[in-house]
Amino acid sequence: MDCPSCExxxxxxxxxxxxxxxxxxxxxxxxxxxxxxxIDEGTYLGPQHKTVEVVD
Structure with missing residues (x-):
């Protein structure tokens, strides 16, 4: 995965x-x-889709 802040x-x-x-x-x-x-489960992107977000 890539950091959304520094990539x-x-x-x-x-x-x-x-x-x-x-x-x-x-x-x-x-x-x-x-x-x-x-982790989103059962999405159109596959059985598991992992996303990373910046938290304030």
Whole structure:
């Protein structure tokens, strides 16, 4: 996934190592922006679609 703020790639391996759950706020390891990822299930994009958003 890419950080929407700095556009650096954040690997899912890093998210799993840090034990970050969906809807949990975390900081981008590059720019330290507060982020959250969401999982939409059963969308037209497939069985699971993951999105990352900046949290204010």
């Amino acid at each position: 650096e790639h954040i690997g899912w391996e890093w998210v799993e190592e840090e034990a970050i759950e969906p809807n949990e706020v975390f900081e981008c390891p590059e720019c330290e922006e507060s982020l959250r990822y969401l």
